Amino acid sequence: MTIRTPAHRLLFQARLRLAGLSLLVMGALLYGAGFAMGRLLLQSQESAIRRELQALAGTLHDSLKPVLPQRARPTSALVAVLPGLCIAGEPCKAPDSLVERHVISATDPDRYKLRVLDQSGALIASSPGTPEAVSPAADQGWQLTQEAFGQRWLTYSIHLHHSNGSGEPVWGFLQISRSLNDLDREAQQVLWLGHGVFLSALLAIGAASWWLAGLAIAPLLEAYQRQEQFSADVAHELRTPLANLLALVEAERPTRSMVAEQPSIQSWDRVLVQGRRLQNLIGDLLVLASLERPCEREPATVCDLAEITADVMEDFSETAAAAQVSLIHTSWMSSAKVLGAETELSRLVINLLSNAMQHSPAGGAIDVSLKHQGRHFQLSITDNGPGIAEEMQGRIFDRFTRLDPSRSRLQGGSGLGLAIAQAIAVRHRAAIQVHSRTGCGSCFSLEIPAAEPPH
Known part of the structure; x- marks a missing residue:
C-alpha cells in the first residue's frame, strides 16, 4: 500500500493496527500454548523422577532391613549390602571396578546420593562426595536442595525399620537424592528451542496477519479510490458548463445605467459571486485530485x-x-x-x-x-x-x-x-x-x- 495522502496514511495505519492486533492475539495464544506444553513435559519428567526415587527407596529399604543392628550406629553390614557407601568416621575406600559395574545404580555418585541417618539426624553412612545431610522430616517426604555451584538435588526421605523386635520400630532414616542436572538441561533445551520456534512462528504469523489485514482493507481502499475518481470526474464535468454559464451571466448582466431597479442588479451580482465561488471550489477539487495521483506529478x-x-x-x-x-x-x-x-x-x-x-x-x-x-x-x-x-x-x-x-x-x-x-x-x-x-x-x-x- 503506497502512502500518498492523509487518507492513505489512515488506511495504512488501520491495516497496521489490524495486523498488529492479530499478531498480538495469535502470538499470545501460541506462547501460552507452548509454555503450557513445556510445563506439562517437564512436570511429567519430574513425576517420573519421583516415581523412580520412591521405587528405589523401597528397594533399598527392603535390602537394608534384615541387616540393620538393634541400635542405629555405623556398621560394616551396610557396606556389605551397598558397596558404594562410606561409614561415617572411617576412610572411604573406592569400590572394586567389577563391583562398581554391577552395583545397584543408586550408588552412582553422578546421579544419586545416599545417606543413612539415625533418629536424631546424625549421619551413619553415605555415598562418596555426598553433600551435607538434609534435615529429615517427621514423615517421609520430598525436599529440594541446591548446591553452591547451582546443581539441584531432589531428596526423598523414608523411615528405616529393622526386623529385630516386635512392631518393626523406626531405626532411622534413609535419604536418597537424585541429581536434576538432566532435567535442568532438558528444561534449558526446551526453553531455547521453544523460543526459537516461537520467534519463527511469530514471523510467519506477522506476514500472514499483514496479508490478511491487506485483504480486509482492500475494499476500503477501493471505495476511497472510487470516491476520489468520482469527485474528480464530477468536478471536471461541472467545470465547462459552469464556465459557460458564468460567461452568459456576465454577458447578460445589465449595467447600473441600463436598469433603474437596484435589487435587480444585486440579484445578478449574487449569481456571479456564487458562481465564481462554485468555480473556485471545483478548481480546488481538481487540484486536490491531481495531487493525489502520482502519475500526474x-x-x-x-x-x-x-x-x-x-x-x-x-x-x-x-x-x-x-x-x-x-x-x-x-x-x-x-x-x-x-x-x-x-x-x-x-x-x-x-x-x-x-x-x-x-x-x-x-x-x-x-x-x-x-x-x-x-x-x-x-x-x-x-x-x-x-x-x-x-x-x-x-x-x-x-x-x-x-x-x-x-x-x-x-x-x-x-x-x-x-x-x-x-x-x-x-x-x-x-x-x-x-x-x-x-x-x-x-x-x-x-x-x-x-x-x-x-x-
Whole structure:
C-alpha cells in the first residue's frame, strides 16, 4: 500500500493496527500454548523422577532391613549390602571396578546420593562426595536442595525399620537424592528451542496477519479510490458548463445605467459571486485530485523557496493593504534551494498565506520567516488572529473544515486550502505543523528538506 495522502496514511495505519492486533492475539495464544506444553513435559519428567526415587527407596529399604543392628550406629553390614557407601568416621575406600559395574545404580555418585541417618539426624553412612545431610522430616517426604555451584538435588526421605523386635520400630532414616542436572538441561533445551520456534512462528504469523489485514482493507481502499475518481470526474464535468454559464451571466448582466431597479442588479451580482465561488471550489477539487495521483506529478526540479515566497508576498501586498494587514518578515534568507515542483510549492505558500489573511483582524500583522535548520528549511507564517483550539488542531487539514464557516464563506473560502497545502507537503516529503492557542494567534511551520548539493 503506497502512502500518498492523509487518507492513505489512515488506511495504512488501520491495516497496521489490524495486523498488529492479530499478531498480538495469535502470538499470545501460541506462547501460552507452548509454555503450557513445556510445563506439562517437564512436570511429567519430574513425576517420573519421583516415581523412580520412591521405587528405589523401597528397594533399598527392603535390602537394608534384615541387616540393620538393634541400635542405629555405623556398621560394616551396610557396606556389605551397598558397596558404594562410606561409614561415617572411617576412610572411604573406592569400590572394586567389577563391583562398581554391577552395583545397584543408586550408588552412582553422578546421579544419586545416599545417606543413612539415625533418629536424631546424625549421619551413619553415605555415598562418596555426598553433600551435607538434609534435615529429615517427621514423615517421609520430598525436599529440594541446591548446591553452591547451582546443581539441584531432589531428596526423598523414608523411615528405616529393622526386623529385630516386635512392631518393626523406626531405626532411622534413609535419604536418597537424585541429581536434576538432566532435567535442568532438558528444561534449558526446551526453553531455547521453544523460543526459537516461537520467534519463527511469530514471523510467519506477522506476514500472514499483514496479508490478511491487506485483504480486509482492500475494499476500503477501493471505495476511497472510487470516491476520489468520482469527485474528480464530477468536478471536471461541472467545470465547462459552469464556465459557460458564468460567461452568459456576465454577458447578460445589465449595467447600473441600463436598469433603474437596484435589487435587480444585486440579484445578478449574487449569481456571479456564487458562481465564481462554485468555480473556485471545483478548481480546488481538481487540484486536490491531481495531487493525489502520482502519475500526474510534475517533474521535480531545484527551486528557490525564498524566491517563491517573496513572489507570493508581493502578489498579496495589495490584498493585505486593502484588509489593513501588514506583511513582515523578522527572519529571512536570500536563497533556500529545495527539490520539488515550483507551481505546487507556490500554491502551498499561497494557501498558507491566504489562511493567515482570512483570520487576521484589521490592523494586524503576518510574520513570514524563513530559516535553515540542519538539513531542512523552515518556513513559518504567524498571524495574530483568534487562534485555534487544541481539540481542533488535528482536524484543520481535513477537507471542508472551517473554524468559522460564516467568515470563510463571506471571504470565498472553500475549506480545501489547508488540505491542498498538506497534500503538497506530503508529495515533497515535507511536514506542516501548527502551533496555536485560543486568543494568541497561530503559527504554521513548513519543514521541507533542502536540496542536496551537486557532487
